[in-house]
Each structure stands twice: as C-alpha cells, then as structure tokens.
Amino acid sequence: MKICLYATFFLNLILLAVIGTILPKGVVSKFSFDGAPIQRLSTENFVATLGTVFIFLLGMAEVIHYVVRICPAYGFNVPHGEYWKTDENLPKLRTITQNWLLEFWVGMFLLFFALNAAILVANLRQPIRSGIELYFILGAFFVFAIVWLVRLYRRMQPPASDAQAEEDGR
Numbered sequence: 001m002k003i004c005l006y007a008t009f010f011l012n013l014i015l016l017a018v019i020g021t022i023l024p025k026g027v028v029s030k031f032s033f034d035g036a037p038i039q040r041l042s043t044e045n046f047v048a049t050l051g052t053v054f055i056f057l058l059g060m061a062e063v064i065h066y067v068v069r070i071c072p073a074y075g076f077n078v079p080h081g082e083y084w085k086t087d088e089n090l091p092k093l094r095t096i097t098q099n100w101l102l103e104f105w106v107g108m109f110l111l112f113f114a115l116n117a118a119i120l121v122a123n124l125r126q127p128i129r130s131g132i133e134l135y136f137i138l139g140a141f142f143v144f145a146i147v148w149l150v151r152l153y154r155r156m157q158p159p160a161s162d163a164q165a166e167e168d169g170r
Helices: 002-022 043-070 090-124 133-155 162-167
Strands: 027-031 037-041
Touching (some): 002 043, 027 043, 027 090, 037 043, 043 090, 090 133
Antiparallel strands (some): 027 037
C-alpha cells in the first residue's frame, strides 16, 4: 500500500507539472456554485502551493505511520479495545491501523488528483467554467470515506472464538 501512496503522490506532482506547462498565464481555482470563475491565481502560486501541500501531506502520512508503530496501547481508541489492546493483539492492531490509514491517504491523494484534473479541464474550456464534475468528485470521496469507515469498523470486530462459533452453528 505504501507503493500506492508514493505513486499517487508522484501522479499529483506530474499533474501539477502539466498544469504549470499548459496554463502558463494563470489558473482559475475557485468556482461559484453555478461554475463561474471566482478566483484566479498565478500558475506559479497554484503549483507551488499545491506542491507544498502534497509534500506536507506525504510527510504527515510518514510521521503518522511511524507514530502508530510506537504508540502505546492506551493511545489507540478503537472498537473492542479490550480485545485489541492486549499484548498479543497490539502488534496486529498496529499493522491494521497503519494499513488502513495508508489506504485513506491514497484515497485523499486520488481526490486531489481528480480535483486538479477537473480544474485543468475547466481552465481549458472557453469560456472558463466548471462543470458538475467537481460535485461528483467530492460526492465520490464522501462515499469512499463512509465505505472506508464501515469496512474499518467491521474489520475491528474481534474474531469469534471457536467455542462461540460452534454454539452459533458456524
């Protein structure tokens, strides 16, 4: 999953380079609800700001990945903590948490990629206008976040013991 994180990070940097090359005069980065342009930035400011944000987010992902590895049991707030915070399950909890957080970071970088691609397309239109795709992108990320959270919660269910599984007829 870490390879996916770096791949999406570099994909965003490549898109920023394309934006910097194709749109040399400026970038409209804010649009009204009906798609009309609101704010124009110089291309240099747009690329530098987002490049800095991407580097910061990647650094934050790395720091959080490290912190999860060294975090004591009481630092985790997870469903069924009484099961996961035991000495034998804590390493597994750390691994699960790291992997799921990496998955969310990848989703965030994909969100940025899709938004910047939509901004590029909007800036290439004549006249410059944003379509409804920005709302679809945000809606898709919202659905991703909900599905990710539900899957994480389900993953954090402790496995049924063999005795209980036999009682339940499994």
